[in-house]
Amino acid sequence: MQDIERKLYQYQDCKRRIAEIENRMQEIMAKHDAVAEWVLRSPRLNDVKVQSGQTSDSVVDAVIRMVDVYGAQCDILREEWLDADYIMRDVRRIVDAAGLTEAERRYTELRYFEGRTPKQIARDMDYSDSWLRDIKNSALEKIQSV
Numbered sequence: 001m002q003d004i005e006r007k008l009y010q011y012q013d014c015k016r017r018i019a020e021i022e023n024r025m026q027e028i029m030a031k032h033d034a035v036a037e038w039v040l041r042s043p044r045l046n047d048v049k050v051q052s053g054q055t056s057d058s059v060v061d062a063v064i065r066m067v068d069v070y071g072a073q074c075d076i077l078r079e080e081w082l083d084a085d086y087i088m089r090d091v092r093r094i095v096d097a098a099g100l101t102e103a104e105r106r107y108t109e110l111r112y113f114e115g116r117t118p119k120q121i122a123r124d125m126d127y128s129d130s131w132l133r134d135i136k137n138s139a140l141e142k143i144q145s146v
Helices: 002-041 046-051 058-097 102-113 118-125 129-144
Strands: none
Touching (some): 002 058, 002 129, 118 129
16 A cells, blocks of 8 residues: 555645746746847847858857757756656546545545645544544555556
8 A cells, every 4th residue: 555655645746846847947938038038139240240251149149049948948847847747647547536435535635635644634524533544544445446
């Protein structure tokens, strides 16, 4: 049963990771947009440089490469987000397919999806610790059988 509990605990880890990824992506996209806007608004020296025999503006080229780096970072984060989302969906699918009772489902959601402690859950559900342990064990057996 420890293996199935580990899988269920992944849900919270993935949920936390997705929030971190989304925050990081917002930061990167803000930097990306600021750099891209600067490039679009900056005077392009290419016309002047071509007339004088030079072929490109090295500063603008470097900034454009930086925009590409931000895009690549977002692509990596997007893949991590998709991986975490897949795990969360898989855990949900397993729990949904387990045929849990209302009490078992509520326990599973509170414990593994919301990260509450058994004492908090016992208080919220108005069950004794021993009754809650029975609900937990029953839920884990059903989930493990999926």
